[in-house]
Amino acid sequence: MVRVKADSQGSWIPTGGMIATRFLELRNRRGLMITMIMLTIGIPTIFLTIRLLLHALAPHSYGPVGDYHTFNGLTVSVLYVFAFVVAATLGCTAGSVDLAEGMFRQLVVTGRSRLALYLARIPAGLAIIVPMVAVSFTIICGVCVFSAPTKYVFQGVEVPLGLSEAGYENWAAGHPDVVICDLPFGGPCNGLTQPTTPLTKAQAVETARQDYSSYSQTFLYPSTALMVRTGLWIELQAIVWFIVGLGLASLMGERTLPLVLMIVFEMVVSPILFLVGIPINLHRAGVDLAVAHLEPSALGFALPGIVGGGPGETFNSSSLPPESRIVAVLVIVAWLVGWTILGAWRMMTRDA
Numbered sequence: 001m002v003r004v005k006a007d008s009q010g011s012w013i014p015t016g017g018m019i020a021t022r023f024l025e026l027r028n029r030r031g032l033m034i035t036m037i038m039l040t041i042g043i044p045t046i047f048l049t050i051r052l053l054l055h056a057l058a059p060h061s062y063g064p065v066g067d068y069h070t071f072n073g074l075t076v077s078v079l080y081v082f083a084f085v086v087a088a089t090l091g092c093t094a095g096s097v098d099l100a101e102g103m104f105r106q107l108v109v110t111g112r113s114r115l116a117l118y119l120a121r122i123p124a125g126l127a128i129i130v131p132m133v134a135v136s137f138t139i140i141c142g143v144c145v146f147s148a149p150t151k152y153v154f155q156g157v158e159v160p161l162g163l164s165e166a167g168y169e170n171w172a173a174g175h176p177d178v179v180i181c182d183l184p185f186g187g188p189c190n191g192l193t194q195p196t197t198p199l200t201k202a203q204a205v206e207t208a209r210q211d212y213s214s215y216s217q218t219f220l221y222p223s224t225a226l227m228v229r230t231g232l233w234i235e236l237q238a239i240v241w242f243i244v245g246l247g248l249a250s251l252m253g254e255r256t257l258p259l260v261l262m263i264v265f266e267m268v269v270s271p272i273l274f275l276v277g278i279p280i281n282l283h284r285a286g287v288d289l290a291v292a293h294l295e296p297s298a299l300g301f302a303l304p305g306i307v308g309g310g311p312g313e314t315f316n317s318s319s320l321p322p323e324s325r326i327v328a329v330l331v332i333v334a335w336l337v338g339w340t341i342l343g344a345w346r347m348m349t350r351d352a
Contacts, residue, residue: 019120019127021120022125023124023127025097035089036086039085040132048074066146066148071140072222083238086132087241088263090245091125091244091247092246092255095245095247095255097255099254126239129238129239171208173201179207230296240291241262
């Protein structure tokens with residue numbers, strides 16, 4: 001008896017060929033790819049290149065490029081925002097491209113599972129957005145590490161970098177005037193340009209103890225652990241918004257309106273709700289704040305429309321409504337699963 005091999009054409013699991021087809025379909029949209037590359041890779045690269053040239057040509061006027069603050073600013077204020085925009089754009093494009101180009105009917109008549117056709121778009125889109133964000137983040141990390149200053153000279157005094165807290169306190173005891181009055185991370189002499197009483201070693205040590213966290217992050221490149229956590233966090237944010245965009249565009253059957261709604265919600269509505277204050281359970285249901293709860297604590301709080309400059313600024317992770325990391329992860333998973341189900345359901349029930 002001859003056994004007939006089962007046809008997997010109707011399987012809901014996407015094949016490698018289906019994923020590759022969806023990948024090429026997105027990659028061949030040259031205008032979209034060029035725009036995404038310019039936003040994620042081009043803008044940070046141009047900024048860093050200009051800074052490097054300025055430092056090389058006028059080192060006394062323009063300091064070294066690489067340090068913690070450059071890393072924090074480019075990741076929180078630039079890459080975080082642009083990663084959201086390109087991920088949402090790519091997701092909305094992937095979710096509506098078949099309808100926009102009149103190919104949906106041709107896909108249906110092939111007999112392939114509609115669920116498989118939808119699910120194939122997820123790995124295809126992530127194969128584009130994840131490496132793109134990774135390249136941009138790697139460029140930022142590379143410049144911040146290899147162009148970081150090796151020493152800092154202020155008012156003729158060389159300030160040692162990378163000291164432990166005890167080491168910084170010992171150094172501060174020998175330079176009380178500099179530590180208390182002059183350094184950008186030191187105290188302001190009670191608002192006076194010069195102190196009215198002699199400065200003591202005890203005052204300098206106390207000031208050093210209070211400001212060590214700022215000193216440890218100033219003029220230095222970020223730690224390897226911080227760079228790894230930040231890179232994974234930004235990739236997570238891009239993945240979330242790609243899947244949300246994919247599901248929303250599939251649900252609505254077009255690209256432009258879902259993309260506009262996502263940008264308006266994230267850039268305008270969400271910051272307003274955060275500033276005004278809404279019931280805490282509604283805060284916890286938002287995926288943007290759930291992602292923010294997973295942000296590395298050493299970074300400034302990032303939310304498109306609200307960007308903090310780092311620890312100690314008006315907005316940071318401590319400004320968020322209290323929420324455990326487990327709850328934040330569950331909220332993110334719920335959004336990913338929920339929008340995937342909605343997008344797939346709409347594709348499976350849409351008239352061909």
